[in-house]
Amino acid sequence: MRPTLLDPLFAPITALKGIGPKLERPFARLLNRDAPRVLDLLFHMPSSFVDRRARPTIADAIPETDVTLKVTVEAHYPPAPGRRAPHRTLVADQTGDLTVVHFNVEAGRIERLLPLGATRWLCGRISLFDGMRQMAHPDRILDEAGFAKLPAIEPVYPLVEGLAGGYVRRALDGALARIPALPELLPAALVAAQGWPDFATALARLHHPKNPIDALPSGAPWRRLAFQELLAHQITLALVRSRQSRAGGRSSVGDGRLTRQILAALPFALTEAQGQALAQIRADIRSDKAMLRLLQGDVGSGKTVVGLLAAAEVAEAGRQTALMAPTEILARQHYETIAPIAAAAGLATAVLTGREKGRAREVILKDLAEGRTHLVVGTHALIQPDVVFADLALAIVDEQHRFGVEQRLSLARKGPATDMLLMTATPIPRTLVLTLFGDMDHSELRQKPPGRQPVDTRAVSLDRLDEVVHGLGRALRAGAQVYWICPLVEESDVSDLAAASERAETLRQVFGDTVGLVHGRMSGAEKDKVMARFQSGELRVLVATTVVEVGVNVPSATLMVIEHAERFGLAQLHQLRGRVGRGSKASTCLLLYRGPLSETAKARLAILRESEDGFAIAEEDLRLRGEGDVLGTRQSGFPGFGIARLEMHADLVATARAVAHETVQADPELESPASMPMRLLLHLHDSNATMRLLSAG
Structure with missing residues (x-):
């Protein structure tokens, strides 16, 4: 049973002021939980922060940066009736002027926010348009009283559609107020040696930082919370190992x-x-x-x-x-x-x-x-x-x-x-x-069975899609079988990613009924039927989502096309590439990408072209993206950590393992009063299976 002390943290997020059923849905998407709790929100980590301590003049503001400007409102230029143009507001300070741009906002509302002749503080990103400075949809428009309440350093959080940053910040204020007075969850000597704040203070400093370091993974608040999560995981491993050791085995x-x-x-x-x-x-x-x-x-x-x-x-x-x-x-x-x-x-x-x-x-x-x-x-x-x-x-x-x-x-x-x-x-x-x-x-x-051919891996721009389809025709005439991988099942209004169903239909118009489609929304029987037709050679092209990522074995398939390869992780691209090169014939993998590529995406595709060593690729994936993407559901299915970033917090793992080992060795069932903080820790970090393991005896 979870201690009642923790009930305020495990209350539904709708217990927070201002969050009703309408907002619960976007919060559920944001926190990746059907019924989000107060605790889930507290563990929603910032992705960056805005430092408002530097307040440049308009002339000194650097384009494409977030700035805080003190300005006077000089003129409004609403769009002509019937025109789909933005509302423009001219503001200025002693060094120059700036245009504030609003799309699809009622003119009266803008004029109330920015009254002519008034002094206002604007927070937002400055950019250049036709050589002129502008700010589109400022994050904040404040008078002097509002600006006095603005935090100097403000965390920026990942968001989802239908949920603005203000909702998250207000909900977090309510969540922080619900944190109960808990005993210290970690060994006191360790906390003192590391200079970590207690649990409640760590969360308060993370979400209301006084200094930029407080909002970073390298700061003491985040490191303390990361250690807690790592320790909960290590205790789980230690308990399973201890149970197994005591139970013994059979020869x-x-x-x-x-x-x-x-x-x-x-x-x-x-x-x-x-x-x-x-x-x-x-x-x-x-x-x-x-x-x-x-x-x-x-x-x-x-x-x-x-x-x-x-x-x-x-x-x-x-x-x-x-x-x-x-x-x-x-x-x-x-x-x-x-x-x-x-x-x-x-x-x-x-x-x-x-x-x-x-x-x-x-x-x-x-x-x-x-x-x-x-x-x-x-x-x-x-x-x-x-x-x-x-x-x-x-x-x-x-x-x-x-x-x-x-x-x-x-x-x-x-x-x-x-x-x-x-x-x-x-x-x-x-x-x-x-x-x-x-x-x-x-x-x-690390070795492959003899006879396996290396896979020729090439990166090709999606601008050359027609050439790729022509090349596909040549490969099919030469007897090849082909995988064509797409990230989505159906076309989405909010995404430019290729849809598997649409791509299959396009290819059928060229290659007829030799094109099959398989994706995760199909029933097991439907998927098996399509796979059997592909394995038998009746289907020559298999358009698929990543359901073919692991384990599927069709030795006659020699061409793999991965559409929007820049959107996949390295480990997943390597897995998909591994579906070809399983027979004695030479195989090719085409990585179709939509430019321009980020530096990380360029590095990822380059590594894949240069190496077929999955272990080396995994190490590089960790370096480029961090464990959340290497191991998280975002890419390859591993249960990653929500708070800990192993590229930043790997040095804490050995200490977490040592504390877990010492704890479980001293109290294998975590029954003593001294182990109560560890039980609280396991509850806080969702080690439900561990708690059931303990209660099952």
Whole structure:
């Protein structure tokens, strides 16, 4: 149960003055939560700040900067009736004049804000238009009394449509007033040594900075809050590891019979990296300690085969394995890869997703419960209450970052002392492995199986789209199959991004019924049907959103076109590129971009052209964009941090891990009065799965 002390912070955001149902919706979009709470708003971090301490004259104001100017209103020039022109107001000081521009604002309202002859303070961005200074829609228009109340340093927050900065600032004032008096959540000696303010003061200084440093990630308020978030994460990892250690494991030792048959059935020899990873996993499975290992593999490095061989070891000991994937496409792809090889070795397999219903599902569940199925591949369907195993010994979670801690543990609880292997095809920068996974054992697959061709990667402007389509025709006549990736499903009024459905229709007009479309809004059955037609060669062009990012294997596909590549993260572009180059033929990846490119976007595309090393690309992605984009849902699906910025706060991770280890070692259930601050910390940073883990005992 959450302590009642925290209730004011967990109240709905509508408890704040001025936020009714109408504003709740944009706040929900802003805070990325269906029912936003006061706490979510307090943890909404500024993206920048405006320093109003420097107040230049009009002549000294630098164009394209935010300025605060003291001016006198000299004249109004409203548009002629019926004309779609802006209302212009001429203002001046002793050094020059400036035009204030308002579009679609009633003239009377502007004249009330800026009365002729009055002195006003304007806050906004100054620009040049036809060589003349102007300010369009000032952020603030204030008289002397209003200016006296204006903060000298004002945070600027990310916003969404329908929510102006003033609403966020006023709501934050109400939220800050609701912070209860909490005990110090962190070790007092650490707080003193770091010079950090307490929790309430940190939030107050962050949202009402007295100095610019207070609003920056490098400042003491932000660093304190970042450490709290990192510590909550490390405590979660330490508790899971502690539980697992105390629960112990089971030794599963096979005789090698199935393993030898699978190796003989493979059309290739294992790489050295696969052999090393398999040896580490086998050693874990055979020990009497519970395995918790992360297997990182670059695109096309052969993680699925390693997982199958681990399952064979378990089956030789008379036990079962479950492999859980985040999507139906990926689960069925794994099953289609595994099933024929497993069958050649006499390893009984099954697939279980939301599509298996009625009698078919009953048969699968019966075979699992009675031990006839050695390896089941599936989605979240595997953790349903009616899925029972005869003796589950190994749980493999693929693309594990797409599952919550609780979902992973739910699968492991289907068997006694189940070994757990977490797999990811998204290489994680070394900087982040310990942050995300603590001291978890991990293996890496950096080699690709022999015969894989390098992918020729090129960046092409969208201005040359017609040339690309002509080139696509030549590739199709030469027998190629093609992926065409778009960021959106349907055209949007507020976005210039290509829409998958519209692009598919355009390409069908050129190439006919050989063009298929697959996206995340389709049902599993619909997606599978289209993918099967593409895999069989009936469809030659597959227009898709990023549902094909991970795991989809069509060796005959040799051309990948990624539209608006500048909008994707490096790690995601690398994953998408990995869908080609999987056969023996030379493959090409075209990165279509809309110019002009930012320096970061240029660097991103250049790195992708120069390297196919996913681990090096991941490190560069972290450097260019920060962990939120490398690991966050914004790009590649990892649960990033809301407050901590690892490119700025990585130095805090080791301390957070040490404090977490010491805390859990001293009090494994966080039961003592001394551990109460840590329980409060876990609640504040949404470690709900951790709290349920503790309460479940």
